[in-house]
Amino acid sequence: MTLADWAMWAMLAAPAAGALLLAAVSAYRSAALLNVVFSGLTLLAALALYDNRPAVGLYLSVDDLNTVFLILNALIGFTTSLFSAGYIAHEITSGRLTGRHVRFYHAMYQLLIFSMNLALLANNVGLMWVAVEIATLTTVVMVGMYRTHQALEAAWKYFILGSVGIALALFGTILVYLAAQPHLGEGLPSLAWDRIHAAAALLDPALLNLAFVFLLLGYGTKVGLAPMHAWLPDAHAEGPTPISAVLSGLLLNVALFALLRFKLIMAGNPAVLSPGPLMVALGLISLVFAAFMLYRRRDIKRMFAYSSIEHMGIITFAFGLGGPVANFAGLLHMAMHSLAKSAIFFGVGYAAQLEGTQQIREVRGLTRSQPLLGWLLVAGVVAIVGLPPFGLFASEFLIVTHTFADEPWLALPLTLGLTVGFAALMLRLHGIAFGPTDKVHVLPAMRLAPMVFHLVLVVIAGVYLPAAIVEWFRNVAELLGS
Amino acid sequence: MTSLEFDIAHLLAGSMVLVSLLLLYQDRMYALLNVFALHAVVLAVSVAWQAHIHDAHHLYVTAAIALLFKGIALPVALHHIVRRLGIHRSIETVVGVAPTMLLGVALVALSVVVMLPVTTDATSIAQEDLAFALSIVLLGMLMMVTRRNAVSQVVGFMSLENGLVLAATGAHGMPLVVEISVAFSILIACIVIGIFLFRIRERFDTVDLAALDMSRGEQP
Numbered sequence: 280m281t282l283a284d285w286a287m288w289a290m291l292a293a294p295a296a297g298a299l300l301l302a303a304v305s306a307y308r309s310a311a312l313l314n315v316v317f318s319g320l321t322l323l324a325a326l327a328l329y330d331n332r333p334a335v336g337l338y339l340s341v342d343d344l345n346t347v348f349l350i351l352n353a354l355i356g357f358t359t360s361l362f363s364a365g366y367i368a369h370e371i372t373s374g375r376l377t378g379r380h381v382r383f384y385h386a387m388y389q390l391l392i393f394s395m396n397l398a399l400l401a402n403n404v405g406l407m408w409v410a411v412e413i414a415t416l417t418t419v420v421m422v423g424m425y426r427t428h429q430a431l432e433a434a435w436k437y438f439i440l441g442s443v444g445i446a447l448a449l450f451g452t453i454l455v456y457l458a459a460q461p462h463l464g465e466g467l468p469s470l471a472w473d474r475i476h477a478a479a480a481l482l483d484p485a486l487l488n489l490a491f492v493f494l495l496l497g498y499g500t501k502v503g504l505a506p507m508h509a510w511l512p513d514a515h516a517e518g519p520t521p522i523s524a525v526l527s528g529l530l531l532n533v534a535l536f537a538l539l540r541f542k543l544i545m546a547g548n549p550a551v552l553s554p555g556p557l558m559v560a561l562g563l564i565s566l567v568f569a570a571f572m573l574y575r576r577r578d579i580k581r582m583f584a585y586s587s588i589e590h591m592g593i594i595t596f597a598f599g600l601g602g603p604v605a606n607f608a609g610l611l612h613m614a615m616h617s618l619a620k621s622a623i624f625f626g627v628g629y630a631a632q633l634e635g636t637q638q639i640r641e642v643r644g645l646t647r648s649q650p651l652l653g654w655l656l657v658a659g660v661v662a663i664v665g666l667p668p669f670g671l672f673a674s675e676f677l678i679v680t681h682t683f684a685d686e687p688w689l690a691l692p693l694t695l696g697l698t699v700g701f702a703a704l705m706l707r708l709h710g711i712a713f714g715p716t717d718k719v720h721v722l723p724a725m726r727l728a729p730m731v732f733h734l735v736l737v738v739i740a741g742v743y744l745p746a747a748i749v750e751w752f753r754n755v756a757e758l759l760g761s
Numbered sequence: 762m763t764s765l766e767f768d769i770a771h772l773l774a775g776s777m778v779l780v781s782l783l784l785l786y787q788d789r790m791y792a793l794l795n796v797f798a799l800h801a802v803v804l805a806v807s808v809a810w811q812a813h814i815h816d817a818h819h820l821y822v823t824a825a826i827a828l829l830f831k832g833i834a835l836p837v838a839l840h841h842i843v844r845r846l847g848i849h850r851s852i853e854t855v856v857g858v859a860p861t862m863l864l865g866v867a868l869v870a871l872s873v874v875v876m877l878p879v880t881t882d883a884t885s886i887a888q889e890d891l892a893f894a895l896s897i898v899l900l901g902m903l904m905m906v907t908r909r910n911a912v913s914q915v916v917g918f919m920s921l922e923n924g925l926v927l928a929a930t931g932a933h934g935m936p937l938v939v940e941i942s943v944a945f946s947i948l949i950a951c952i953v954i955g956i957f958l959f960r961i962r963e964r965f966d967t968v969d970l971a972a973l974d975m976s977r978g979e980q981p
Contacts, residue, residue, distance in 0.1 A: 446921055449925050450895070453935065456932055457932050469934075489876075
């Protein structure tokens with residue numbers, strides 16, 4: 280086996296071994312440390328895949344497209360495991376969680392990382408579906424972990440909507456198999472993505488059309504696109520905050536990745552309906568809808584969950600437009616959103632713990648009660664609404680200018696959604712960061728390190744995007760086609 | 762493959778749609794579970810018949826899973842849960858029986874209209890099986906929408922998964938990985954559901970989801 284093979288298998292073996300081991304560790308300090316170690320190993324394996332490619336197999340493959348997702352996933356999985364150590368420590372001392380929860384939580388965290396890596400690495404579209412389903416079930420039980428009334432309702436809603444979505448996606452996958460089977464033969468080859476992609480022009484267009492509609496609705500539910508988004512705000516608000524960060528930063532991307540795989544198959548066949556307009560429409564609906572929903576939020580984690588719907592809408596819109604520029608902007612926006620949104624959830628998690636509530640009107644004046652946390656949260660929100668010098672400014676600017684040049688009419692709802700979302704978040708930020716308060720909170724500065732790290736990366740990307748990354752993203756954008 | 766073999770395969774898949782329609786209007790818990798068991802048994806026979814006519818021996822495994830797990834073990838377990846929770850009275854439906862049935866028939870018509878023209882190239886057995894499978898999936902969804910009771914939503918979800926298994930076996934030569942995964946996911950799903958049902962019970966003394974349905978995490 281070459282280094283690349285080792286790295287690919289380590290992406291799966293490290294979190295799987297971590298899950299098994301952590302299921303037995305109930306001492307929270309050693310569990311948190313092991314969690315960080317296993318997430319770090321996954322990150323090392325992902326980095327090794329940057330310029331090494333193992334041979335493409337019938338089950339697993341590594342190509343330019345999934346390396347972007349794999350490295351981003353492993354990076355945020357690692358920093359979130361650091362954040363989670365501090366967060367869980369607070370939950371233990373405040374008595375909300377016990378040793379039994381610690382075992383369960385850490386094992387599930389590693390299982391979630393495992394299933395997301397498997398979904399990204401899978402060359403077999405059936406295997407990809409299985410992995411997304413495991414990821415869904417893992418997050419369902421984690422969302423319900425606190426066992427409160429709201430947590431149970433959120434988990435139930437997520438479970439029902441997620442299962443229906445995943446069922447539609449399986450139906451779509453079966454239709455893709457039926458389309459591929461006459462040309463690629465029975466059995467495994469007809470589910471291998473690279474072979475279906477290569478033979479895309481031969482496949483029956485009618486079957487592919489129908490399959491894509493099911494896949495778009497199915498995986499779109501998991502992306503959180505309106506109108507299938509109802510599970511997302513509840514799941515983000517009621518679960519432990521590290522899980523909110525991983526949901527927003529990673530799992531939504533994984534579902535979008537699944538969708539992109541099938542979009543590529545569709546793009547290879549000239550006779551099928553173009554998937555772009557469908558994705559553009561769903562993206563715009565999600566963006567505008569979520570932007571207006573942002574105004575009336577009273578729960579801080581729900582508010583940022585709606586902001587995630589908004590940004591997934593923007594990203595889906597960009598990939599729907601297609602072409603090298605929009606795809607590049609979409610990829611950049613996805614990476615930046617993942618980093619900035621998980622940083623915000625790190626900050627919100629601590630803020631909610633210190634204030635003892637998630638209600639926006641009770642979280643007040645953070646820049647005075649805990650200056651470092653307060654100002655970092657301000658920086659995070661300024662980044663997420665797309666102001667310079669942060670990386671989201673660059674990607675949103677690219678998307679908007681490209682839309683004006685290409686499809687001027689679409690720019691109208693796009694800028695409307697962006698502006699409304701911007702205003703709503705700034706309005707709420709004012710009270711949270713600068714409102715009146717007489718409290719003083721103590722928080723070790725080291726616990727904010729992951730948040731600082733994410734925001735620094737976002738600033739660097741906004742000020743000067745390294746040429747190597749531009750080159751890398753440009754190649755992937757070319758691959759994604761029109 | 763003779764035409765008699767075709768006809769029997771169609772008869773079995775069609776019976777599953779019929780049982781799905783039966784499920785829609787069951788308003789008693791035990792009856793609902795019994796009809797679901799029938800649904801799973803018809804699925805098992807249908808899959809076994811496919812295995813027989815295509816000489817695809819791995820499909821017998823899928824049939825056995827459907828029969829033993831979904832046809833026997835699950836209904837027995839759910840009977841037990843229903844008895845322990847004391848909810849074996851009638852089930853409330855959000856929409857009345859007549860509109861539900863009309864919607865159900867419309868969904869079957871829709872899936873036939875959508876699937877038949879699309880799959881003309883596929884072998885005819887897959888073609889009609891897929892139309893039936895889509896009907897079962899849609900009927901399962903309809904059931905999940907119209908029921909408020911957690912147990913009947915779960916039954917709706919499982920009938921939906923039965924439809925997916927039918928579709929997967931109808932697609933000739935589909936690798937076993939998917940069938941096992943479907944069975945496996947149902948297993949996991951049931952564990953999750955079981956935990957949830959008991960937690961709901963332990964917290965609120967009810968499995969009526971309407972009682973859960975007021976909180977959006979936002980009311981003061």
